Every structure is written in C-alpha cells, then in structure tokens.
Amino acid sequence: MSWNSKITKVEPNHLVTRGYRQEDLIGKVPFSHVVYLLLKGVLPSPAQGTMIDAILTACIDHGVTPPSAIAARTVASGGVPLPTAVAAGVLAIGDAHGGAIEQGARFLQEGVKRMKEEQRSKKDMASLLVRESREKKQRLLGFGHRVHTADPRTKRLFSIAEELDIAGDHCALSKAIEGELERTMEKKLPINVDGAIAAISSDMGFDWRLGKAFFILGRVAGLSAHVFEEQTMFKPMRKLALVDCEYDGPAEQDLPKGYAGTHGKKGE
Amino acid sequence: MSWNSKITKVEPNHLVTRGYRQEDLIGKVPFSHVVYLLLKGVLPSPAQGTMIDAILTACIDHGVTPPSAIAARTVASGGVPLPTAVAAGVLAIGDAHGGAIEQGARFLQEGVKRMKEEQRSKKDMASLLVRESREKKQRLLGFGHRVHTADPRTKRLFSIAEELDIAGDHCALSKAIEGELERTMEKKLPINVDGAIAAISSDMGFDWRLGKAFFILGRVAGLSAHVFEEQTMFKPMRKLALVDCEYDGPAEQDLPKGYAGTHGKKGE
C-alpha cells in the first residue's frame, strides 16, 4: 500500500519541491512565487508572480471585524499556544467569510464556458446569469460588502490585472455582471475583493477549489499579528467582545418528580 | 514498525473497548460511566459513576460569556460545518479557560503528597502553600470567579462528593486553602467549579493531565447547542460580537520611495 504525491521529494539532505531544490528556491524565488509554484505546479511568469503577490497582500487583514480575527483573538484569550489560536481563525474561513472566492470563481468559470458554448456576448451572458439567479433566489457571490461601497483593494487588483494583461474573459464577465446589477437593482452591489480575486484567479487558470487557499495564505499573516498582539498586550480571559445576549429560553422551573430518584445515592 | 494501544480492539464485527464488547456497553452502562472506563481503564463503582456524571454535567455550559462559546459561534458565523465550529470552541479551552482543573489538580496532588511526607496538618499545609504562592507571585488556580461569588455548581459537586464518601484529602486541602485565603486576603476567593473538579477528580485518583478532558467532554454538549442555535436561528456573518476597537497604530503615511519600483510592471 503505497501512494504518490507530486509536491515534495524528501531524501536525506535533499528536498525537491515541484521539481526544484529547496535551496535553489530559498532567497532566489520570491515567497509569493513559491506559493504559486506549490498551488499550480509550475513557476509563474513575472506577471503571474506579481499578480499572485498582489492577491495575497489583498487578503492580509480587515481589523477585528471579521469572524476569523474575532475567533483567533478569543481563542488566544483562553490561554493557548499561538498556532492553536491562528488555526481557530482559519477555521472561520467558510462559505460566508472568504468563501465568495471559491463559489464566485466556480460561477464565473461556468459562466465563461457557457458563454463560449452558447456564443453569447458578455453583456448578454451577464444579463442571463443575473436573471437566473434572481429566479432561483440565489445570491450572486462576490458582489457587495458589509463595510465598503468602493473597496480600495478591488480597484487596485483590477488595475494591476489590466496593466499586466492578465485580465481576460472572467474579469470582463464579472464587470458585465456588476453593470447588469447596477442597472436592475436599487441597491448598488459592486464587485468586492473576493469577487475580484475570483475573477483574476480564474483568468490565471486556477481551479476554483483553491479559492479559499488564497484567502488563508494572505490572512494568516494578519491573524498571526492579531494573536501576537492579544498574547502580548492583553490579559487572558479579558472581556474581549461585548456580547449583549438575553436568555429567552423556557422559564425557570423545578425538575419533574421522576428525576432525583436513583441517582446520587451512596453505595447505590 | 508496530505500536500498541490499550483502548479499542477492532476486528470485523467485533469491537472491544477496555476489555468490554461495545454491544455490551451500549444501553447497559450509562454513557458517563463509559467515559470513566475510557479515561481510567476500568468501570466505575456506582458512586464513582454518579460522581463522574455530576462532573460532566457541571461543565455543560456558561452561556455566551466564555471564549469557547464566543469562538464556536463566531466560527459558525463564517459558514462552516458544525464540527468545525464546535472544534473551534474546544481550541479555546486553555490554561486560562478550564485550565484550572489541570493545574489545580496538579497543585493539590503535589500538596497532598508533600503534606504526608512532611507530616503536616491540612491547615498547616494550606497556610504554607498560600504563603509560598504569595512569595512566588503565583496565582492559586481554582479559586475565585469572574461572575460568581458562591458558584451553585461548586456547592452541589462538593455535597455529592461528601454524600458518596468520595471527598478525601484533596477536597479537604482545597477547603483549607479557601479558609486560609479568606483569613489573609481582603477579597473573597472561594473555590470555583474548576477547583472543585480538580479536588474531586484528584480524590477519585485521576491523573491531573486529564483535567481539561473532563471540561471538554461536558462543554462539548453546550458548544453543540450554541453552534446549532447559531446555524439555525441567525444569518451567517451577522454582527455577533460588539467589538469596539480603536486603531492606535502608526499614523497613515505614504510608502517610502524605495518601493513601487520593480514590482507591478508588465513583462518584468
């Protein structure tokens, strides 16, 4: 019973990752390019390397507002090692937090494929996808944000993608959907940073199932800083979050008579 | 390269845990007694079974005030499966949250051992331990609580331990320390629920390194209820915790000139 892996060959004094000796990568290939190598299997071109670097930086941190930062700091507050608290933050990265990269990329990749098969224009395809989502009552992932109406990260990522000639059909379809949403909705729903990464990583040929990996890889930097700040600047078990919660369960009552019977007697 | 385990023998259609067939345990031995069997290696006496059951129930839940509940609900709010969110709650169980059982039990077990070796009375030993802790500026674990001055769980656990003749030297030393603290401190520091479990589990002969296991085993019930409530009653990414946080890092500034050089250019 043996199995294979295409990631790293481990031999005494010899480590080869995706074909390259680790001592050749260290200090020669920028870390963000090495991330690309690990996820894609080949080294990036200079443009692809710059793009993946920008994507990682766009994910670093959003203060203490998202679940991942609150979870990491709360867990740190229980008095645990740094990796345990950072991992708790990673656990919070789910379908509702960072998840729009994964599902947004899937949606765009299927949309572009269908657009080509059905020989539709971007505008036509966008209009159809928005209509279908509305009929199925499905939320379009990657549009709108709790805090930002014009997310500075989104704008910057798209501008780099354009400059480097990486932006292609997926970015274009994404922008066409944004336009269609603006035309047909009362509320503005601009592409958010998750949506931008979904579109750009799709134009870079990444599998949509890696969507949350980009987010994790960037966000772990911010989470490490949060946990370190929590561990060094605050006392454990401090009242970290103002949870103002009211009990509205059943009214207080005595146990029914059946209980308090056999249990709890000496020598039972 | 083979290794051994004393926990469960797995054969086709045959599962033996700590010597007992699982089909014999199921529905015949109460689950809390099975927990004892797993942790201690033997079945409990009726009194020991009632005591471990009471200990597990004493750990079930403390509302949304502790880090474990906040972490579990926050992670659930990211849109992840139930076990991921429950596990995040377990991660928060650390030296500052539930950890007093482990360290408190260690302290009491070492204290009782020393008391016997040095042939001291409980009162004398308690007085010495309090003085030493004060000199080393070490907090005595298992005394005092953020919310309760007379924790109803503590009282009930000690009363069951007395009734069942389980309370022994460790409970007595713990109460002697409580008395000594009251005599010498301005602030009252009564034994808390962690301290009670530390004392009672020590009198039951449990290894102090299992201290956090009792807490986990009981608390997982409350955490599962919290995660289920969060997933079924609330929307993902709701503003769960009022985090009122102010940025006091470096003032906003431009990048130094050195940057913005090579990076970000097409065809680089």
Add this chain to the structure above:
Amino acid sequence: MSWNSKITKVEPNHLVTRGYRQEDLIGKVPFSHVVYLLLKGVLPSPAQGTMIDAILTACIDHGVTPPSAIAARTVASGGVPLPTAVAAGVLAIGDAHGGAIEQGARFLQEGVKRMKEEQRSKKDMASLLVRESREKKQRLLGFGHRVHTADPRTKRLFSIAEELDIAGDHCALSKAIEGELERTMEKKLPINVDGAIAAISSDMGFDWRLGKAFFILGRVAGLSAHVFEEQTMFKPMRKLALVDCEYDGPAEQDLPKGYAGTHGKKGE
C-alpha cells in the same frame, strides 16, 4: 444591538439551562439526558433518555483506524495541549466520516415525508429511492462499512429502539432500503452504525442537521483517551503512521535563468 439565546441564563450565582437550574441537573439528571435537554430543548422521557445514552455510547471509539483518531494522535505528537489535539480529531468528522448520520437522516426524513404524501408502502418507497439513487449515481448514505458486515453496534441500537417502542417509520424505511439493496445488488450493503443512528434519531424527532453532533459527543470520549495515551505512553514526533509515499512530481531541474537575479543581494 442585543441578541437572544435559549440555552443558558447566566447571573451571579445562578445558572439556568433550558429552564432548569444547573445545581438541580448535576448528579440528578444523567449526563446523557442533559445532552438531550441541550440539543432538544426539553428533558427526555425515560425511554428517550436510555436511547440517547445508547447512541452516545455507540459512537465512542473505533480504534486508530478512522481519520479522527489518526489526526488527534498525530497532532498530539507535535507537542500540543490535549484540547488542541482532541479538536483536531473533531475537525476530521466530515461528510465522509460520521457524516452519514446527517445526510442519512435527511434522506430518511424526506423519504418518510414523501411516503406519506404519496401514500406509498415502505417497500414501494424503498424500491423507488434505491432506483432513483442508482439513476442519479448517488451513494446511499448509512449502508455498508469498511470493516464490518454485521456491525454489532447497529444490531444493538435497533434492538433497544424496538424494545423501547422508539423505532418507527424511519427505522422501518431504513430496513426496507436495506432489503431492497440486498435484493438488487451483488454486494451486501447492510445498515451501518451511522445509518442506524440516522434512522433512530429521526424517529426521536431530531433535526437531521444535528447528525454530526451525536457523533462528536460520543467520539470525544474516545479521542480524549487516544490523546492521553499518546501524550503519556509515547515520545513526541515518533513515527506514528507508516506513510509510504512516492514523489511523482516534475523531475529535478535547475531554476530558469530569469530567477536568481535581483533577490538576495546586500544593500539591494
């Protein structure tokens, strides 16, 4: 911004869970019944209490064969606190491991609902469901096991459910599906322990979304025993698992010329 919870009211020296004072529950209501109270919102009848207790015990452990035990022991081997390692085991409880309770219960609950609406017999409904699954190439969850052909836990759980008059339509439909599978398949696919819990918990009126919670609550007992055994009987970083893995990634090569340029120079 306040929110509600129906689980526990926390006041100084006063803890009320699902309407009952915790000091009334401790040592009076068996822990497994308290689990039922937490998950269902009301205390169980004696029969329901016995049934939930049996379900929890049926989940306690399966040796070091499942992902959860391997993960918990492997993480413990990295030199971390007990809760961190136990939580890693809980993380492995997913759609493929313990997940058949959740999806199996959903399937049975939808099946029973449809059976009543369409006024079909159990046999007829079972035959239809098996046919549909085959057409959609969907695996029926809760049938068949990697190790057991006649799982001793399954037999025991169903026999308790019968004895206590808890077994109802969901158990009956589950058995009808098992019969249908036996008639139409070459390979035997008996109801496994996940499938039995899916059927019985559905007959007890539990929401299918709690499926993984039963499994976690029981399995945490076994995982705690595994982590404790690993931490006390073995050295950290021992070769725990025989991973016999061969590298079949790209052949070893030099870096392309473009790299090794700017990076790594002093005073750059």
Add this chain to the structure above:
Amino acid sequence: MSWNSKITKVEPNHLVTRGYRQEDLIGKVPFSHVVYLLLKGVLPSPAQGTMIDAILTACIDHGVTPPSAIAARTVASGGVPLPTAVAAGVLAIGDAHGGAIEQGARFLQEGVKRMKEEQRSKKDMASLLVRESREKKQRLLGFGHRVHTADPRTKRLFSIAEELDIAGDHCALSKAIEGELERTMEKKLPINVDGAIAAISSDMGFDWRLGKAFFILGRVAGLSAHVFEEQTMFKPMRKLALVDCEYDGPAEQDLPKGYAGTHGKKGE
C-alpha cells in the same frame, strides 16, 4: 468598554495597516515584506525583506513526513472543507514540531544577553550552555534532525544571512554551540532549519514568541497544496496511513453483574 489595536484601521473604503494604505501595499510591496510589516510593525529594509522572504520559503514543506502534513491530509480525508483541513495541520505545529524556533530563539536571546552581561567569549558561553543543559538533562533545541545531517535549507539560510550582513551574535553563538556539541558528543548534532531561523530571526530583532508564526506562515503554503492534492486526487476515507496497531488492553470479558439492571427497559 473599548480596546485598542495597532494592526489595521477599518473605515468605509479605507484600510490602513501599520500606517500604510492597503492599496499602496498591494502589488508594490512584496507579500513577504508585508508579513514583516505585520509582525514587526515597520517595513523591512531591502536586506531584511530578502531575509524574511528566505525564511518563509525555508518553511514551505517537508513532504508527508511531519505531523502537520499527515494531520492535514487525514482530516481532509474525512470529507471537510479545505480551510478545516489546513487548520488541522496548523494545530500540529507544537513544541515538538516547529517549536524549536520559538524555544531555540528564546535560548539564544537569553544566552547572548548573558554573554554580554558576564563578558564571556562566544566559545566560553557555548561551552557553559552545553554543560548546563547536560546537567539539567535538557535537550538543546534547534540541533539535530530526524532525516538530515546537513540540511540544505540551513546552509542556504546562513549563507544569505552572512551575505546580507544580518548574521550577528545569535548566529555566532548558535554556531559556537554546534562546534561545542561536535567536540563533546559522539553523535553529530548540526544546527537544523529551526535552529537557523531561531538564530537569524533573533539577529533581526524578532521576539522569540513569534517563532512558530514564521513556521506557520511558510508551511501553510505546503499544507494547502497537500490538502488540495488529497481532495482532488484521492477518495475520502482512503487508507491514508498504515497504522499497524495492536490492542494490548484488558482481555475481553463480560460486564460485571451490577450492570444491565435498570437501563434499557421500556417505560422505565
């Protein structure tokens, strides 16, 4: 009740991290330099930026041999989302796995401080530290490796540190200890990659409590690749690890007579 954080200011359409607007960082400052900014609070010099980049790359992956990779793949095999499995890998990063960076850095930082206070030479200090560790039977962390006798990553990291004039007292003391170990031991115990990062990060002025953060930040790249490979190339619940484990617990036996009494009866 408000608290402060020096990490990120979050305002609508405006994100400032450690004083810099995120849109200025994205695509302009290499991601590894942004990691330095997050952990240290200031941007690195070019040399420091290259060094942190090299450190992160030196941590990326070690195949499926370490606990973190086995745990991540095992948890993935349970059928869970990618972040859940990656987080399980992070949990395995503990005192015995990656932990030598933290404790090694602490040891070196205390050693250098003492060397200066006691006005000792490096050789003298190294000899004293080795002697003391031997007397206290404490293992020196950061020396020796399970697989490598001349770790290619270590050599490369030290050579970059020299080239960039970053290597200082901590690197020198570390090498003096390596020399002392070679003189006084029969077995060779060369500085391993953890030890090299401990020494270099200390010379860069990093707090030793960040030791595991470097390791996490690099290793998350490898863990993401492992989880993705597991999820896309293998079936869930495959026999991932050859765990050849023998049960040596109590012999199989019947339940004692006391049990099987009240439990399990209808209408009880």
